[in-house]
Amino acid sequence: DNLAEGGTDQIAGAEDATKILIHKKQVALDKQVRNETMGEKDYQTTTTVHPDDTIDYRIRFSADDKMTDKISTTELQDTLPKGLTLVPDSILIKYSDGTSEKASDLKAVKLHALTAGQHADIEYQVKVAHDQIPDIDLKNTVTSKTAIADSTTVLRGATDATVKSAKPAKGQITFHYIDWATGSPIGAKAVTVKGLIGKPVSEAALADVSGHQDPNQIRPANIPSYVPVDYTDQADLSTAKFYRIKDVDPLITATPQDYTFRYERSRLAMTRYRLT
Structure with a gap:
């Protein structure tokens, strides 16, 4: 982290300068949420919900535009906390090349191959329980496992979005x-x-x-x-x-x-x- 990409630095005990190529961030994982029932238009990292509300999640998985390797596969897993239930048939994967596809299970979402600069958005809806207790944070974390083509490298990532429960509005x-x-x-x-x-x-x-x-x-x-x-x-x-x-x-x-x-x-x- 202390070296600039492509820069040089002296290594103790080495006679010659050592050049190290650094990829600081090959893939990025970002998760956001919005309360559809309350009419929120923009996604954000946290929102407030009430019993029976419908909320939207969006997970964005993106490849760094300087990546030289091709992502062969990415597997994502998202486990909803108690109090949130997936709306059936609501998982939609939208790729930056304009294509899209449906998914059925948040615990096993697989993405197509991606190249540098491309991304995929995984969007889905959940319903808040009718008897949801107020003043509780409903946090769920999405994890990813990414394989790089022609390599044994596996990249892992994790991110979350927080939903704060409140009394019925x-x-x-x-x-x-x-x-x-x-x-x-x-x-x-x-x-x-x-x-x-x-x-x-x-x-x-x-x-x-x-x-x-x-x-x-x-x-x-x-x-x-x-x-x-x-x-x-x-x-x-x-x-x-x-x-x-x-x-x-x-x-x-x-x-x-x-x-x-x-x-x-x-x-x-x-x-x-x-x-x-």
Whole structure:
């Protein structure tokens, strides 16, 4: 480590300068994670999760661009800790040459041959246990064993990413009800649902719905003398696209959401007469 690549240094007891070629880093192994349920876009070395969250892992195995030898095979092994379960059929290997392939077992991932400067990304998803205890680090280490072509050299590496468990997180969805002709609020005006992230509104508890209303009677709501005609999930109604009316059951996310239902007044009135 004290010698520059291709440099020279005096060795005690040697009469001539000794030249040593050094490869400081032939292969690299890097593991990162992100919380998909919480809407994280970028991979990082650590993240916070909650029960029932879905998280993404990415392992990058790369060959140094100055490598002169060809990597013949690489075997990776990743053992998930208790509390994390692999999402079936989610392991995907993506090579830097544009090719990709599926893998079925994190304990035995084999990569194709790589040359200098190439890399492979192993991406997969896991689910956090429903009863995961908070304030615990869920750390799992990936190890690699790499064989160099035409050589007995075997390179080994290891890296990890940390997942910190926390108490269940809640998000919010607000349902609005307006008159199609006037744009004015009608009926309940607005109903707010605060529930666990990743859960549909239909599974919200009565205590999580404003006014303790039934979560299955608000999407859309039954408003006397009015008929629902369409809805939108966009907050800016001046540019929003409206869709044909239906029962909606959105998932609660970390980002607050707004749903607006438009209604028309009923055009059919019924009168009951008593015959004598």
